[in-house]
Amino acid sequence: MGAPDCGGRGRCAYNSAVNPSLSTAEALRAALAALLDGLPPTQAAQAVDRLIASYRGTTPTDAPILRDRSDVAAYAAYRMPATFEAVRSCLAALREAAPDWVPATHTDIGGGTGAASWAVAGAWDGPRTTVLDWSQPALALGRELAEASGIPALRAATWERARIGTSPAPAPTDLVTVSYVLKELTAGDRAAVVDAAASAAQAVVIVEPGTPDGYDRVIEARGRLIAAGLSVAAPCPHDEACPIERGTDWCHFSARVSRSSLHRQVKGGSLSHEDEKFSYVVATRFATDPATARVIRKPQIRKGQVLLELCTRDEGLKRATVTKRHGTLYRAARDTAWGDAWPPPEDE
Numbered sequence: 001m002g003a004p005d006c007g008g009r010g011r012c013a014y015n016s017a018v019n020p021s022l023s024t025a026e027a028l029r030a031a032l033a034a035l036l037d038g039l040p041p042t043q044a045a046q047a048v049d050r051l052i053a054s055y056r057g058t059t060p061t062d063a064p065i066l067r068d069r070s071d072v073a074a075y076a077a078y079r080m081p082a083t084f085e086a087v088r089s090c091l092a093a094l095r096e097a098a099p100d101w102v103p104a105t106h107t108d109i110g111g112g113t114g115a116a117s118w119a120v121a122g123a124w125d126g127p128r129t130t131v132l133d134w135s136q137p138a139l140a141l142g143r144e145l146a147e148a149s150g151i152p153a154l155r156a157a158t159w160e161r162a163r164i165g166t167s168p169a170p171a172p173t174d175l176v177t178v179s180y181v182l183k184e185l186t187a188g189d190r191a192a193v194v195d196a197a198a199s200a201a202q203a204v205v206i207v208e209p210g211t212p213d214g215y216d217r218v219i220e221a222r223g224r225l226i227a228a229g230l231s232v233a234a235p236c237p238h239d240e241a242c243p244i245e246r247g248t249d250w251c252h253f254s255a256r257v258s259r260s261s262l263h264r265q266v267k268g269g270s271l272s273h274e275d276e277k278f279s280y281v282v283a284t285r286f287a288t289d290p291a292t293a294r295v296i297r298k299p300q301i302r303k304g305q306v307l308l309e310l311c312t313r314d315e316g317l318k319r320a321t322v323t324k325r326h327g328t329l330y331r332a333a334r335d336t337a338w339g340d341a342w343p344p345p346e347d348e
Helices: 024-036 042-054 070-097 114-121 135-148 189-202 213-227 263-267 328-334
Strands: 105-109 128-133 160-161 173-180 201-209 231-233 254-257 275-286 293-297 300-302 305-312 317-324
Touching: 024 114, 024 135, 024 231, 042 305, 070 114, 070 173, 070 201, 070 231, 070 254, 105 114, 105 300, 114 128, 114 135, 114 173, 128 135, 128 275, 135 160, 173 189, 189 201, 189 213, 201 213, 213 275, 275 293, 305 328, 317 328
Parallel strands: 105 128, 105 173, 128 160, 173 201
Antiparallel strands: 201 275, 231 275, 254 275, 293 305, 300 305, 305 317
């Protein structure tokens, strides 16, 4: 796959600030569009196919999957929008559970090209971010995208090379994100990363693919975070064992991702959007107000009623049927989405 022509300068011509009036999501789309402008979609698609094969493999790697700029550009097109939306959903749940908490510092472990850091910059104004990753090409391109963002917090971020799982624990920080990283690691390195995050941060957000094995890694991480003294803020309404019987089902959620025309070409799709499935846990060392219950499946809207599959604080898994006779609660149920807290805060 080709790369943008940088004219030997080390940075490409797209590295100028995106319109600062854009939202974070819009700024990311604009930065990616500029990065990918001129790349032959067929070559990009071939690189994406190879990366998909690597990420879907069952053997953890002990070396960076993103080896050079071509890999990184393909990865940015393929994964950054989806990772951004998944992490943004998790941060929204944290903000809902702790509306008055604002992180001043953020460390993105295994952050690659920085999708999670874009989500953090959109959730709060001005956290000082440090991105740690073992792929120098990913860090370099992530820095370029951040500098092109027009977002002060991203432009001021620090990008550091680190061997994930074996490097010293990160410096104390308010927030740690670990998104789509654990699958790449051995069991020992996964434990080390989670323990390091727990020891360094006031709040930890871990995100994995919304697959049975991704859920298993999240549950393992959740247990380690609780053992380290943190409490679950989301999605679970409690710190007890997950009520889902392992092997029969798994807890996951969905985020809507807008696709650009080039994104559709690279991924071989025709729709203007896709749904990113993910599993996650948010845990904190400070008091939060977790949801009384969480909607764990897409609500079923039928004539005069809404069926909600819930994970509850006191009753485990439960189906709630909300009908027209419930009045405002019924109207709220019709607007409730998969992953939302239930009941809505004003109705609790």
